[in-house]
Amino acid sequence: xxxxxxYFAMMLxxxxxxTNYAQAQTTTTEKKPWSKTAKGAIIGGLGGAAGGAVLGxxxxxxxxTAKGAIIGxxxxxxxxxxxGRRMDKQAAELKKEMAGARVERVGEGIKITFDSGLLFAxxxxxxxxxxxxxxxxxxxxxxxxxxxNVIVEGHTDTSGSDAINDPxxxxxxxxxxxxxxxxxxxxxxxxxxxxxSKQPVADNSTEAGRIANRRVEVAIFANExxxxxxxxxxI
Numbered sequence: 001x002x003x004x005x006x007y008f009a010m011m012l013x014x015x016x017x018x019t020n021y022a023q024a025q026t027t028t029t030e031k032k033p034w035s036k037t038a039k040g041a042i043i044g045g046l047g048g049a050a051g052g053a054v055l056g057x058x059x060x061x062x063x064x065t066a067k068g069a070i071i072g073x074x075x076x077x078x079x080x081x082x083x084g085r086r087m088d089k090q091a092a093e094l095k096k097e098m099a100g101a102r103v104e105r106v107g108e109g110i111k112i113t114f115d116s117g118l119l120f121a122x123x124x125x126x127x128x129x130x131x132x133x134x135x136x137x138x139x140x141x142x143x144x145x146x147x148x149n150v151i152v153e154g155h156t157d158t159s160g161s162d163a164i165n166d167p168x169x170x171x172x173x174x175x176x177x178x179x180x181x182x183x184x185x186x187x188x189x190x191x192x193x194x195x196x197s198k199q200p201v202a203d204n205s206t207e208a209g210r211i212a213n214r215r216v217e218v219a220i221f222a223n224e225x226x227x228x229x230x231x232x233x234x235i
Contacts, residue, residue: 064199066219069151070109073221079230083108083222086235090145090220097137100130109148109221112138116156116172116214125171127179135176138218139183146186147226151219152177154194155201157210162196170194176216189223 074080084107091110095103102113119131127135142150154169154176170193177190202209222230229235 064153064201064217065193065195066111066151066153066217067106069219070106070111070221073149074108075222075227075230078233079227080108082230082233082235083226086145086226087220090141090148093141093144094138097141098134100134101138106219109219112218112220114176114216114218115211116216117211119176119216120172123168125168125175127175131176132179135179136183139180139185142180142185142189142220143183147223147229148189148220149191149223150177150180150185150189151191151193153192153199153217153219155199155213155215155217156197157200157213158197158204159210165196166194168194169196173216176218 075083084105087105087108087110091103091105094101094110094112098112100114100118104111104113114131114134118134119127121128142148152173154171154173156165156169158165173192173194177187177192181187181190197204197213200209200213201215202212204210204213226235
């Protein structure tokens with residue numbers, strides 16, 4: 001029954017997305033952004049972070065599935081505010097210690113973007129020494145705040161074929177997760193995915209765009225234990 005409900009929720013989301021797209025194509029007025037209610041209803045139907053990841057490209061635009069996962073995991077209300085303040089502290093520490101990464105606060109979580117040029121040599125998934133230093137600092141914070149889940153995503157530009165880019169992006173994301181785990185972060189907290197060139201954030205026809213598209217993104221958001229504690233006002 002649970003599987004059946006999930007199926008119908010997914011179908012509803014697809015229909016709503018299709019309607020939203022069709023309206024955007026047929027109307028001459030400016031497209032309005034999605035309301036928080038609409039976002040929450042669809043993400044809730046799809047189910048938490050997974051639902052957010054599915055809709056990340058729609059809701060977050062070029063921000064991608066990492067942002068979508070954070071949005072999907074949000075609890076909102078007073079509990080969400082408490083989680084947000086806790087994430088503020090983590091983000092501040094990460095920004096201070098990780099000069100080689102872009103750290104952003106998103107909703108009730110944190111999004112980190114690593115330039116692949118900083119992490120890896122060309123066509124390689126072996127971490128550079130600079131990358132190891134940055135991930136070591138990330139691991140310290142993850143250990144200190146051990147009540148979060150972590151998604152690591154690998155991305156490439158469009159140079160080369162999917163047969164090359166897809167596994168390369170997966171290996172790079174896994175390399176980041178593996179090194180963090182070697183520093184003592186629990187492996188059960190991680191979800192690792194390689195998207196190849198399918199989620200560009202810039203124009204692949206320019207060198208600057210290709211550089212921007214070669215990246216690893218990390219999403220950090222509250223786990224169930226933290227959510228329950230926040231709902232009870234215990235954090």
